[in-house]
Amino acid sequence: xxxxxxxHGPNLNLLGEREPGIYGDLSLAGIExxxxxxxxxxxxxxxxxxxxxxxxxxxxxxAARHDCQGVVINAGAYTHTSVALHDALRGTRLPFIEVHxxxxxxxxxxxxxxxxxxxxxxxxxxxxPQGYDFALEALAKHLQS
Numbered sequence: 001x002x003x004x005x006x007x008h009g010p011n012l013n014l015l016g017e018r019e020p021g022i023y024g025d026l027s028l029a030g031i032e033x034x035x036x037x038x039x040x041x042x043x044x045x046x047x048x049x050x051x052x053x054x055x056x057x058x059x060x061x062x063a064a065r066h067d068c069q070g071v072v073i074n075a076g077a078y079t080h081t082s083v084a085l086h087d088a089l090r091g092t093r094l095p096f097i098e099v100h101x102x103x104x105x106x107x108x109x110x111x112x113x114x115x116x117x118x119x120x121x122x123x124x125x126x127x128x129p130q131g132y133d134f135a136l137e138a139l140a141k142h143l144q145s
Contacts, residue, residue, distance in 0.1 A: 001043050002143055004136070005064040005094075006035055007057055008050035009076030015101075022102050024128050035072075035132045042140040054084055061088040069143055071096035072135045079104075079114045086115040095142055097135040100125035 008028060011018060016027035026034075032048045039046045047068065049060050057078065064071060071094050078085055079098065089096055096116075103126030104111040117123050121142055124131040 001045055002069040002140070003045050003047060003067055004039060004139065005060060005068045005071045005073075006032065006046045006048045006132075007060060007071060007073040007075070008048070009057060009074060009078045010052040012074060012076050013050050013052070022107075024101060026129050031129050031132060034129060035136065038133045038136050042136055044136065044140060054078055054082055058084050058088045061085070061092055061094070064094060065092040068094060070094055070139045072099055072132065072139060073097070073116070074099045074101070075116060079116055080110060082115055086119065089116065090119050095121050095139065097121050097139055098123045098125075099131045099135050101128050101131065102126060 012028055015023055015031065016025055028050055036046050051057050057075070061071065071089065073096055075082065075085055075098070098114065098116045098120045114123070122138055124134050127134060
């Protein structure tokens with residue numbers, strides 16, 4: 001069974017409360033519960049972490065290199081600012097998929113640049129919580145090949 005790290009960046013702890021017109025009304029706990037169910041159907045287990053701290057996310061990526069086969073990450077605002085997350089993901093060489101609940105390309109111009117996309121297996125955005133299912137399915141197929 002493959003273990004996958006599911007990472008959530010800053011402000012995602014406010015899902016269900018924060019701008020539901022953009023992010024939906026499902027809480028982070030609800031998203032993680034659904035993702036765990038999906039992962040189990042794909043013979044995967046999830047280790048979930050949300051942090052508003054860039055360093056904690058970097059530390060989690062570093063630790064994952066020892067026991068995880070891949071990463072699904074919604075880095076939130078750090079997507080657009082964090083060379084540190086880029087370097088951690090690149091340095092561990094773990095395959096990863098970048099996920100965003102909203103379509104970042106239909107939003108402010110500063111959200112159009114990602115420091116992660118160029119080194120990701122793929123990017124899924126704009127499908128709400130279903131994007132995590134898509135990411136897990138894609139990662140499972142990638143790991144099988």
